[in-house]
Amino acid sequence: MEKINQFSIQRLFLLMKRHSVMNAKTWLIGLGALSGILIIIALIQSYSNGFFDLESLVTIGTIFIFIGGFIVTSAAYNELHTPARGQFYLILPANTLEKLLSNWLLSSAVFVVVAFVLLSVVLGITTLLSSWVFNTDTAFFNPFTHDNLENMGVYVVVQSIFFLGALYFRKNNFIKTLLSVFVVMFGLSIILGFLGWVILGEFNHISDENLPESNFVFFTETLPQIARIIFWWLTAPFFLLVSYFKLKEREV
Numbered sequence: 001m002e003k004i005n006q007f008s009i010q011r012l013f014l015l016m017k018r019h020s021v022m023n024a025k026t027w028l029i030g031l032g033a034l035s036g037i038l039i040i041i042a043l044i045q046s047y048s049n050g051f052f053d054l055e056s057l058v059t060i061g062t063i064f065i066f067i068g069g070f071i072v073t074s075a076a077y078n079e080l081h082t083p084a085r086g087q088f089y090l091i092l093p094a095n096t097l098e099k100l101l102s103n104w105l106l107s108s109a110v111f112v113v114v115a116f117v118l119l120s121v122v123l124g125i126t127t128l129l130s131s132w133v134f135n136t137d138t139a140f141f142n143p144f145t146h147d148n149l150e151n152m153g154v155y156v157v158v159q160s161i162f163f164l165g166a167l168y169f170r171k172n173n174f175i176k177t178l179l180s181v182f183v184v185m186f187g188l189s190i191i192l193g194f195l196g197w198v199i200l201g202e203f204n205h206i207s208d209e210n211l212p213e214s215n216f217v218f219f220t221e222t223l224p225q226i227a228r229i230i231f232w233w234l235t236a237p238f239f240l241l242v243s244y245f246k247l248k249e250r251e252v
Helices: 009-049 054-074 083-090 096-134 146-168 173-200 213-251
Strands: none
Touching: 009 054, 009 096, 054 096, 054 146, 054 173, 096 146, 096 213, 146 173, 146 213
8 A cells, every 4th residue: 555655657657558548449530530521621622722721721630639639638537437437446556646647648748749740640641632633732730830839738738627627527527617617717707807997997998098007017018927827837737736636535
């Protein structure tokens, strides 16, 4: 028991391997289906436009990755929520942190990197196919540019919300998490709107000319900087910490 309580990299990778093997078939079918849809869209666009529109295809592919990743994340703890299999999962010879990190790493960093590399491969095949069939110019996608790495980072941060939803909700995790996010964002917008009205007065009187210099700097520079720090450095750790205690609660 004492050894299990100590964090083990070996057990972490074994848990990741176990989860990958159990879900490989479902993941491959999903990725294959989305790749096929993207190829069909690309060929239709090439036929209609007369050129290979890489930019729009990257946008569509990125949307597919985000939505698909959130769905995969929402199903990360389906085993735990199944009565018969859940008991077996809870008695696996691993501690809570290892169980948490194994699922999170697979559905966050590993998933998003593999998905963007796969997107690059699919678009590479598609641009060659489009060039051969429709005589369009070839254009290749580099998944490791600054913008794409930033998109990967955004995915990892937002994914942590769905990761908590996977633990918190027992059924329909993806839909319930989306609904929860909408309700929270709606509530925050009302609160922030009210605070803005209290601090600045009626909204139709707000302008760059009549705002005090200190307030103008606060709202245009300081506040956005605070928001970036909260998003990039606090959001994912917060939701992972809550997820850890939620998983710990289930184990007890």
